[in-house]
Amino acid sequence: MGGVGVMKSSVFDGSWLADDSQRESYLVALKEQQDRLMNLEPKARDKGLIISETNPLLFAAKLFAGLASDFPVWLRASSLSSAEELEFAEIVDQCSARPSGIYVATGGTSGRLRFVCHTWSNLQAAVSSLQARVGDKPLRSWCCLPLRHVGGLMQVFRAVMSGGNVVFGQYRDFLKNDMSRNRIEGRFLSLVPTQLARLLDSSNAISNLRSTVAVFLGGGPIDSKLCQAARESKLPVAPTYGTTETAGMVTMLSPEHFLTGSVGAGSPLPGNDLDFDQGLLRIRSQSLCLGYHDRDFGRDSWFQTSDIGYWDEHGSLRIEGRADHLINTGGVKVDPAKVERAILSTGMVEKCFVTGVPDPDWGRRLIAFCEPASTNSKDLGNALRDELEGAQFPKLLLPVSRLPLDEMGKPDARAISIALDGVC
Template identity: 35%
Template sequence: MEQPLAYLNHRTHHDWLIGYDSSEFHQKAKVLYFQLTQLSACDTSPKIILAEREPIQFLASFIAACAANCQIFLCNPDWGEQEWHQVFDLVQPDIIFGQINSKLKNFSLFPPSPNSTHSRLPSLLSAIEVIPHSPFIMIPTGGSSGKIKFTIHSWETLMASVEGFTEYFQLKQVNSFCVLPLYHVSGLMQFMRSFSTGGKLAILPFKSLEIGETYQINPRDFFISLVPTQLQRLFQNLELITWLSQFQTVLLGGAPAWDELLEKAKFHNIRLAPTYGMTETASQIATLKPDDFLNGKINSGQILPHTQVKICNHQGEVLPANQIGNITIQAQSLFLGYYPQICQTKNYLQVDDIGFLDEQGYLTIVGRNSDKIITGGENIYPIEVESAIRATQMVADVCVIGIPDKQWGQALTAIYIPQDTNVSVSEIKTALSHQLSKFKIPKHWISIDNLPRNSQGKINRQELQKIAILNLSSTEPNPNPFPTREGAKNI
């Protein structure tokens, strides 16, 4: 496997960055690499926070740090003061690439770590021997609720993801049109695929795309990656729908897509490829190919070659096809731990998601264990109820949560954005009665203007809990919060 500097040298004379100057990228990367390899770091490599806004500067800094075997932490420059304090307490960086000082109070721009004698990039230029291990690449996860965590990856784990992707799609070169943040695994891996395979990379802020800005490319040669909320917004522009339908593949991930969104994509003949993956696996480990999607399949697709997925019961026993259980992942792209703890022995990851594999090896995600709602002894997974509610076409968006209830344990609660304010909750319930069992129809319905989502489209359920409790606390509790259910047990 070639290392970052080798790939950089291969691409020096190629104009492969669309919308930016490829030669500028190469020049900046080599200058930064030279400076970083001159820094004295005692027994450890310097810890670098990378929070550059400008794509060329970000990518040049990333490659230079990887080539110089530095520890690099990818960060969102738009994090607020609270998030940055978390990061500084955890990382204690030696070097910062990016202007984040305006976000912080009582912090210098380059705060030295306790074990380091340097604080600024150009301050020491004594020659050192480059540390002979693969660089650690810390990619953020979380932050929408709870503390920010960094997954520890290496050049090898990211390249394993690239190789699994290219083998699955039977490609030698990958051309990517990137509208996702480069500090996020979904944006970074688009760069990694194009950079390492000799492909082209177009980078454009999603806000620019949304108002109709594009590049003069042939979309049939490109992959584009979107999260569901981005796809929904692009559907508001007929010209962009036509443009999107020309792409070789439209990868869709980051959050579950709702049925109505998938149906719209199929109607417009968009070569959609729903994916399943996470930061811990260096992006996707299962993908539904576009031809399967257009032929009517709706799941997460088959498992990529670099990955093994098992479905297990609570005792850890592997379940046969079509049986729902806990998802366990083994992958060459699997992360090495959460910073600063590196796991030396664990080579698998049991995730919170539950699902099943069919006889052809297609993966279907049923829900998340942590989202499971238990009401009157019945297990309910919100994704099933949400899909049924969206299928009524009476809501623009919805999230189903459980609210504590003395009699039933949890009361099923739908927080939704109405499609038409004239449609009543009774009408929605009537439509659902043909699709769901009575106990799966939400008791409480709360209409709001916007659901709190992060940039990847994931719902902030903690915030919804607060909204629901505040809303329901002002109403008189119903002594009989659920209708009688046939065959109810353990009540």
């Protein structure tokens, strides 16, 4: 990782934090963590530093103390199932000889834990790439995303590496009538679509959001109705596309283009090459990680994603779904994202999530969770008759009061699996 030699002075004086009170708490925690790490046994050092705190100040203190001591740093969820705990311990044991760096969990379809390894240099490349697009100036953010995900983590590194600063808060703070404009003016805000949708229901939030430089919107599919509502509210939304492997965004649509009706995730940021191989997006990026915990990437290699998409006539990236999310039902491969778009287009539901469950006859059968609970399944089914073909039609339309979401505002696979046990 390079240790202290490449780390900015702001890491140690706390100037990357905008609030004096947050800076004081961070510096106390940083000193405590540095003292603790100095006294660790060599065997414990080899395993690295595991961070699962939800408090962003303590999280950052442990992170930078670990990096300054050249530790491998593992970012993991605060709560894991018993099976995941065992799997995580096994991964750490097997990777004791891996290079130092930041190991960030990434999603996958296998259901198994997987970590990517980021270094100071590739994170710096990600920061420089964004600066080249928005202006070579200090990057100031309001951070309400968890730091164990790149969406939150990169806001810290943008501040440290660009000479900017961060305010930590909750996205619900934007609902407040008395939110200080001085704390949000001139700052970037990163949200996932679910968070923005909830804020758009509040006039206070809309007024506060207008004070930001831009609202980076990513982390999942963005519904066209959500985009239209944001435009009508004159919000400086900047849709993005990125991956955990690339340390976040590699494309961005500017707020100016968004507000004039442009769609998609925009064009590549400097230092990133994107193209399609048989309809699947692949990326070559200066911010690409070293590799996974169990596999290195080659130098200047292309990273093959499972995202299906294309460039539209304006050169904006359009993502339609994921090849590894296709559900084989009755011998037909169905894209759940397409089914979700059809359900949302009826205007009869606010949110939905389509998944497949084992079936002795069909192999997998489609189930659609639909919010709100007042959704009339029969009327919804009738509205979908002309929109979906036979295999695409869900075998069960299940109204729920609220879709279970994880900390990033995405459907919570574990909670949904538990819910399915009661109905399937």
